[in-house]
Amino acid sequence: MKKFLAAAAVLLASTVTAHAATFDFSYYGNSNYGTSFSYNVDGIGLTLTPSTFNQNTGNTNTDSNDRLGRWSNGIGVRNSGNDAHYVDGNGRNDMVIFSFDTEVTFKSVTLQRYGSDDDFAFYFDGTGDGDFNDGGDTRFNEVDPAGWNNPSIYNFAQDWIGLTFGVGAEGKHDGFKIKSITVEPHLSVVPLPAALPLYGAGVAILGFMGWRRKRKAS
DSSP states (O other): OHHHHHHHHHHHHHTTOOOOEEEEOOOOSSOEEESOEEEEETTEEEEEEEEEEETTTTEEEOOTTOEEEEETTEEEEEBTTBOOSSEEOSSSEEEEEEEEEEEEEEEEEEEEESSTTOOEEEEEOSSSSSSSOSTTOEEEEEEOOSSSOSSEEEEEEEEEEEEEEEEEOOSTTOEEEEEEEEEEEOGGGOOOOTTHHHHHHHHHHHHHHHHHHHHHHO
């Protein structure tokens, strides 16, 4: 009985273990553009949209001319300010918004960089309203992946948990494509396996049977 209960505890613990999901944005068909792209990895839904960051107002702005483009080395942005095929700060600070259908922990981003000084800005929607324009939102400038190599991976030391995030350029010298991101589902929303209720019922029945045997013996 003790072994059975111990096994049940191990199974229960395993249900709240988050498994990392990597969204690979490499695209090997003919390069194409769109106002958004959608992905689903391990049941986590993600929608990418283009935007820009205005350093004068501190706000993000989406223009009807903004487009995402995808290539074998990742996602880029084209907008009315310039027609470069990557996320850059030439004219306007391009950014890509990541909108998830469930809360995740943003773990890392992988960039295809075009120069040794290509860092990025990271945006976090702390207020949960889908943008980055409020006092509870966060923006970090000059986030620099270690070394200059391609692809360059940046692992976040802090747990950023939410639904909406952004990665963008913050100056004319920045230029990169976003090759992939890795997230983990937030523990509180990890679904329990379908068999767990049956397993718990079995534990309860066995416990009741043990109680009856002890009662009869006494």
